[in-house]
Each structure stands twice: as structure tokens, then as C-alpha cells.
Amino acid sequence: MSQSKVERGFDSDVRGLAREMVAQRRETGVRRAVEDSLLITGRNLIRLKRNPIVIVAIAIFPMVFLLGFWIVGQKLFAAQGINYLQYLLPVVNLQALYFAGLGSAIMLAKDIETGMMQRCRAMPISRVAVVAGLVLAYVVRGLLATMVLMAIAYPLGFRFNGGPIAALGYLILVLTFTATCITGYSILALKLRSPTLVDAVAIIPYTPLVLMSNGFSPTENFPAWLQPVVRYQPVSVTCDALRALVSGSEGSLVFFGASLLWLGGLLVILGLWSVRLYRRLGSAD
Amino acid sequence: MDPILEVKNLTKRFGETVVLRGVNLSAERGTVLGVLGPNGAGKTTAINCLTTLLVPDGGEARIAGYDVVSDPAAVRSLIGLTGQFAAVDEALTARENLVLFGRLLRLKRNAAKRRADELLAQFELSEAANRPVKTFSGGMRRRLDLAASIVVLPLVLFLDEPTTGLDPRSRQQLWAVVKDLKAQGITIVLTTQYLEEADALADQIVVIDRGQVIAEGTVDELKDRVGGRFCELRLERAVDLERVKRVLDQMGLDYAQVGARDGERTEGSAKTLAVPAAEGAKTLTEIVLKLESEGIDLADISLRRPSLDDVFFALTGHTT
Numbered sequence: 374m375s376q377s378k379v380e381r382g383f384d385s386d387v388r389g390l391a392r393e394m395v396a397q398r399r400e401t402g403v404r405r406a407v408e409d410s411l412l413i414t415g416r417n418l419i420r421l422k423r424n425p426i427v428i429v430a431i432a433i434f435p436m437v438f439l440l441g442f443w444i445v446g447q448k449l450f451a452a453q454g455i456n457y458l459q460y461l462l463p464v465v466n467l468q469a470l471y472f473a474g475l476g477s478a479i480m481l482a483k484d485i486e487t488g489m490m491q492r493c494r495a496m497p498i499s500r501v502a503v504v505a506g507l508v509l510a511y512v513v514r515g516l517l518a519t520m521v522l523m524a525i526a527y528p529l530g531f532r533f534n535g536g537p538i539a540a541l542g543y544l545i546l547v548l549t550f551t552a553t554c555i556t557g558y559s560i561l562a563l564k565l566r567s568p569t570l571v572d573a574v575a576i577i578p579y580t581p582l583v584l585m586s587n588g589f590s591p592t593e594n595f596p597a598w599l600q601p602v603v604r605y606q607p608v609s610v611t612c613d614a615l616r617a618l619v620s621g622s623e624g625s626l627v628f629f630g631a632s633l634l635w636l637g638g639l640l641v642i643l644g645l646w647s648v649r650l651y652r653r654l655g656s657a658d
Numbered sequence: 659m660d661p662i663l664e665v666k667n668l669t670k671r672f673g674e675t676v677v678l679r680g681v682n683l684s685a686e687r688g689t690v691l692g693v694l695g696p697n698g699a700g701k702t703t704a705i706n707c708l709t710t711l712l713v714p715d716g717g718e719a720r721i722a723g724y725d726v727v728s729d730p731a732a733v734r735s736l737i738g739l740t741g742q743f744a745a746v747d748e749a750l751t752a753r754e755n756l757v758l759f760g761r762l763l764r765l766k767r768n769a770a771k772r773r774a775d776e777l778l779a780q781f782e783l784s785e786a787a788n789r790p791v792k793t794f795s796g797g798m799r800r801r802l803d804l805a806a807s808i809v810v811l812p813l814v815l816f817l818d819e820p821t822t823g824l825d826p827r828s829r830q831q832l833w834a835v836v837k838d839l840k841a842q843g844i845t846i847v848l849t850t851q852y853l854e855e856a857d858a859l860a861d862q863i864v865v866i867d868r869g870q871v872i873a874e875g876t877v878d879e880l881k882d883r884v885g886g887r888f889c890e891l892r893l894e895r896a897v898d899l900e901r902v903k904r905v906l907d908q909m910g911l912d913y914a915q916v917g918a919r920d921g922e923r924t925e926g927s928a929k930t931l932a933v934p935a936a937e938g939a940k941t942l943t944e945i946v947l948k949l950e951s952e953g954i955d956l957a958d959i960s961l962r963r964p965s966l967d968d969v970f971f972a973l974t975g976h977t978t
Contacts, residue, residue: 387662387687391722391736391813398735398764398810409762416758420749423790488745492806495709497735498762 398497409499413506414513417480421514430472431514435522439465442589443529455591458531462522463615464588467550467608469518471583474554475575477511481562482571490654504651508555515551535621542629543618549636550611556643563650581606588612607635662687662722662845663708663814669716670703677703679869680717685814685845685862690836692860692877693849694969700869701849702742705818708847709739721814738807738815742822744799745806748792752783752802755791756809763810770809777805781835797828804835808844815839817848821855833858853969857881865973872973883972886934887963889942893929894955905952906933909944935961 399405421427442465443458450457484490484503493503523531533540558575565571585599586608595603603609614632617625665683669676678700685691695701706712708719710730718725724732746755753774760770778784781801791799800820807815817836821829836859840846850856856863857877865873865880873880893902906913913933935941942961949956964972 387722387813391724394813395724395732395735400731400734412758412761416747416750419754420747423749486743487748488741488743489747491711491741492739492745493762495711495734495737495739496759496762497731502762 400497400499402499406499406501406505409502410505410509413493413502414509417506417510418513420480421510427476427514430476431469431518432521434472435465435469435518436525438468439522439525439529446589450590453591458526458529459619460616461589462526462531463612463619464583464586464608466519466522466547466615467588467611468583469522470515470547470551471554471579473511473515473518473551474558476514477507477555478558478562478571478575479568480511481507481559482566482568485562485566485654486568494654504559507559508552511555512548512551515547519547533619535618535625539618539621539625542625543615546611546614546618546629546632546636549633549640553636553640553643556640556647559647560643560650563647563654582608586612607632607639610635660723661685663691663720663847665704665708665717665719667717668704668707668714668719670700670707670712670714677869678707678714681866681869681871683847683864683871685847687813687845688840688843689861690840690846690848690859692856692863693847693866694851694853694856694863695849695866696851698868699866701866702818703869704866705739705816705847705849709737709816710734736813738810738812740803740807740815740817740820742818744796744803746791746799746802749790751788751790752778752794753787755802755806759806759809765810773809777809781805782831795828797824797831800824800828800832801835804832808839811842811844814845814847817846819849819851822851829855853964865969867973880969881964886936887938887961889933889935889945890958890960890962891931891933891945891949891956892958893931894957896928898954899929899931901952902931902949902954905948905954906931906945909948911941911945929957 400409439461442461446461447457450460481490484493490503523533533543535543558571561575562571565574585595585603586606587603588608592600592604592609610628611632614625614628617628661684663683663685665681668678668681668683670678681700681704683691683693683704693701693704703712707714708721708726710726710733713727718727720726721733721736724736726733746752747758750758753771756774756777757767757770760773761767765773775784775787778787781804783798783802783805786794786798791802794802804817804820820836821832824832833855836846836848846859848856848859860877863873863875863877863880864871873883875883891902893899903913911933913931915931933941933945939961942959946956946959
């Protein structure tokens with residue numbers, strides 16, 4: 374009689390303990406999502422801060438590109454009636470954001486390869502925390518890169534003439550572009566799962582997207598057969614929008630809308646694809 | 659009393675390949691369950707199913723009564739996992755890692771810091787606490803990995819091949835930690851390829867091959883089935899084989915020809931014999947002396963414990 378009481382007692386001890394542990398560590402809910410995502414963001418920001426390449430990418434690269442292209446192209450484009458510094462800044466900005474996206478894929482691939490992703494998935498933390506923490510950290514990096522670029526460009530003579538609403542629009546496009554790049558590149562990371570592979574392959578979209586855009590040179594300067602591609606591809610459309618917002622010109626709302634449509638659409642499609650790949654992380658290990 | 663871990667008929671397929679074919683496991687609270695098997699047996703897949711990283715295709719698994727498929731969030735709050743790869747952040751310091759995991763597990767900042775210090779001391783990482791993990795040796799990284807999975811003490815701790823790739827000293831250290839955790843009442847499920855590891859740590863062993871449990875029992879029960887230590891003799895000349903066999907017969911010793919198990923004759927198999935050595939070194943010495951007195955040369959003689967290969971051969975009739 375007392376034996377079974379003891380057994381039952383022990384049994385209920387385990388169940389009681391388990392219940393307590395389960396109750397203490399609920400992983401669902403918005404509050405959890407926010408708290409956990411912020412913790413992971415903090416971790417990622419520390420990783421970024423301690424990686425010397427990131428400092429170079431944020432501060433030095435944009436400066437080198439801006440100065441390099443501006444010095445070479447200033448007189449040439451002045452002959453076409455273009456203030457090259459104003460023309461050039463958006464694409465240098467987008468390029469910095471593009472590389473932020475590339476960097477995020479390498480960080481994600483590292484987390485998958487090292488097993489950190491696996492550990493987080495086996496912990497009672499919000500299911501969105503790892504990805505949200507990655508996106509947030511790299512959006513912060515993108516914003517920092519943008520601010521550094523502006524700080525460099527102002528002494529050179531760059532001026533934002535669009536006013537506060539246009540500045541907000543500029544910011545929205547910067548954020549959306551960064552998020553789209555991160556999402557797009559996350560697909561690479563989720564498929565390849567190795568930082569070295571991602572590093573090797575990631576640069577491939579760069580040429581068609583950034584170099585074959587009107588970011589560095591107006592569409593008219595491209596050969597006729599290439600012009601339709603150049604004119605309508607997402608980086609070009611976004612550059613048009615950013616330039617319009619910078620100068621505060623009349624058509625900026627239309628450009629803004631077109632860019633948002635492109636980037637938003639890509640974000641949704643790439644996002645869905647990425648989520649599907651993320652769910653399959655468990656298999657095929 | 660219900661076992662704290664109950665797994666019935668666990669099945670998992672990857673495309674066409676069936677990796678787990680109805681695995682049954684159970685563990686009582688406060689014990690160490692060893693899951694022994696070669697590479698590709700399905701050990702990691704089984705662990706991944708139990709820690710909610712994979713969704714099984716069939717069967718049932720419960721931890722403290724919570725089902726891993728229908729209640730994965732609850733299961734996650736009861737378990738700890740140390741996977742095959744040391745999953746800690748390289749750019750962060752040891753302390754930062756532990757504080758991060760502590761806070762993710764709902765400890766308040768100060769509590770997380772205190773717990774981090776506690777663990778750093780327990781795992782002898784206090785000196786290196788503020789160095790980034792990428793400067794750590796493999797053994798240190800593993801210790802940190804283990805510490806990270808018990809920042810909050812789980813009911814069940816899963817260790818997936820925790821000492822693979824570690825030097826002997828680090829391996830011993832880790833074993834000591836595991837024993838310590840068991841003393842604290844944590845139930846531990848440990849996968850390993852090494853029979854001696856299962857031997858040293860496990861109360862119950864389950865042997866898995868090709869996705870199925872082929873044997874279970876205590877370590878001693880398993881060894882009885884397999885046979886204990888044995889002497890392996892390699893003769894200098896193959897022609898001596900028959901003479902040696904007669905000598906062993908005279909000594910009243912059994913023997914088996916090694917290498918014949920695969921059905922192929924490997925180069926050494928014509929010259930190699932295995933002799934069960936119940937008395938260990940004594941048997942070996944007797945054999946050496948006797949063969950020497952008969953003038954038979956030995957190329958090599960050693961005292962060996964059954965390897966995983968031997969276990970498998972005894973249980974399945976094939977090697978790993």
C-alpha cells in the first residue's frame with residue numbers, strides 16, 4: 374500500500390516538474406517572438422562588430438566606390454548634363470545593401486553548418502527568432518552603411534533636395550531593398566548550407582544586377598539591344614526612384630511605386646521560397 | 659512507474675531510403691541510456707526525431723508524457739541537446755555564449771550571468787571565459803557545448819556522439835561530467851560508436867543497426883552475448899597454423915580464425931587466431947610461454963577487448 378503510494382508520488386513528481394518546466398518556457402506569442410528575436414539580433418550585431426571585413430564593407434567600400442567612380446566619371450557625365458555625384462550615390466548605396474545581403478547568407482550558412490541553427494531549433498524559443506534576428510541585424514548594418522555613405526558624400530557636395538517625406542521614401546526603399554537581398558540570399562544559404570560555397574557562388578548575380586543597371590550610367594549609354602533589360606530591371610527601377618527622391622522631382626511618386634512593386638513582389642516570392650526551404654532544414658541533413 | 663522516455667516503433671524515411679524502421683527505446687528517470695551503433699545506423703536521425711528537429715513518419719515518442727509530434731514546444735522545454743558538432747557561437751566569448759543561452763531560456767540578466775559563472779567553473783572554463791570561442795581547442799569547445807545544453811537543467815539530456823574526435827584526456831573529462839550530471843538526477847540519452855564509452859557510462863544499452871534495434875540490455879548482458887576479452891595471435895609463418903591449433907587444444911583453449919568472418923580471406927587471416935582470454939594477461943602469458951617452448955614464432959600477440967565490429971558480428975553475422 375505504502376509502496377504504491379511512494380511510486381505514485383515519484384511519478385507525480387516527474388509530471389509536476391515537467392508541467393512546471395513546460396509552463397515556464399512557452400515559446401509562442403508575440404512577446405516571445407520579439408524578445409527572442411532581439412536577443413538573437415544582439416548576438417548577430419556582436420558578430421558583425423567583431424568581424425573586420427564588415428567594418429571595411431560598411432565604411433571603406435562605399436567610400437572607395439563613390440570616390441573612384443565619381444572621379445573617373447565626373448567630367449564625362451558633366452558633358453551629358455549630369456551631376457555625377459547626385460546620380461551615382463543611390464547605386465553605391467544599393468551596392469552596400471547588396472553586400473549586406475550577401476553577408477547575411479554567409480552568416481546563415483555558418484549557423485547551419487556549425488549546428489547553431491539546430492541548437493536553436495531544439496530550444497524552446499520562438500520559431501521566428503533566428504531568421505528575424507538575422508534580418509534585423511543586417512538591416513541595421515544596411516542602415517549604418519547608408520548613413521556612412523551620406524556622411525562621406527555630403528562633404529563632397531551631395532545634397533538631399535527632396536525634403537522629409539522623400540527622405541522617408543528613400544529610407545523605405547533602402548529597408549525594402551536590404552530585406553529583399555537578405556531574403557534572396559538566404560535561399561542560397563539554405564540550399565548550399567556551407568559558408569565557403571555561399572561565398573564562392575554569391576557574387577554571381579552581382580554583374581547582371583548591379584553593373585547592368587542604370588546605376589552607374591544612364592540607360593541610353595548601353596547598346597540598344599540591352600536597353601530594355603537595363604531599363605526595367607529592379608536595381609535600375611530602384612535607382613531611378615532613389616534619384617528622383619533625392620532631387621525631389623515631380624515624378625518621384627511614380628518611380629517610388631514602381632520600385633516598391635518590384636521589390637515587394639520579389640520579397641514575397643523569395644520569402645515564400647525561403648520559408649519552404651527553412652522548413653525542410655530538418656530533413657536531408 | 660512510467661519511463662521518462664518512451665519510444666515505440668519510430669519510423670523515418672528520407673525519400674526512398676528508410677532510415678529508421680520501427681525503433682523502440684525507453685529510459686527510466688535518472689539513468690543513462692546508451693545508443694550504440696555504427697555510422698549510418700540511424701542514431702542521429704533517432705535523436706533528431708526525439709528532440710523535435712525531425713518529424714517521424716511513424717511511431718510514437720513521449721518525454722515525460724508529452725508527445726514529440728503533437729506537443730513539440732513542450733518537449734523542447736524539457737530537453738537539452740548536444741549535437742554532433744559543437745554548436746556554440748565562435749565570435750562570442752564563452753561567457754557571452756552561456757549568458758545568451760541563459761537569457762533565451764528565460765533567465766533574467768543577472769541570473770543568466772550567475773549561471774554562466776557557475777557553469778564556467780564547473781566545466782573548468784573560467785580562465786578562458788572572456789576569450790572568443792574560436793580560440794578554443796576541440797575539447798574546450800565540447801565542454802562549452804555541453805555547458806550550453808544544461809544552462810537550465812533539462813529532464814532529459816541528449817548527447818549525440820559527444821566524444822567523437824576528442825583526445826583521450828578530453829574524453830575522460832567529458833565522461834566525468836556526464837557521470838556528474840547523472841548524479842544530479844538528469845536522464846541522459848547518449849549515442850556513441852564506441853563500446854567502451856557505452857560501457858563506461860550507460861546503465862542500459864540499445865544496439866542499432868540499419869535503423870533497427872538489434873539488441874538491448876545492460877552492458878554486462880551485452881558483453882556476455884559477445885564474449886569478453888580475447889588474445890589475438892598472428893603467426894610468423896602460415897605453416898605453423900595447425901601446430902598452434904594443436905597446442906591450444908592441449909591447453910584446453912578455444913580459438914577462432916580471424917578474418918574468415920567476411921567470407922573473404924584477407925592476407926593475414928591464414929595466420930591470425932583469436933583466443934578468448936577469460937583471465938586476460940594470464941592467458942596471454944601462458945600462450946606465449948607455451949608457443950615459445952614449442953619453438954613457434956609469433957609475429958604479434960595482443961590482448962583485445964571486443965570492438966564494435968565484434969559486437970556486430972556476434973549479433974548480426976556481418977561487420978559494420
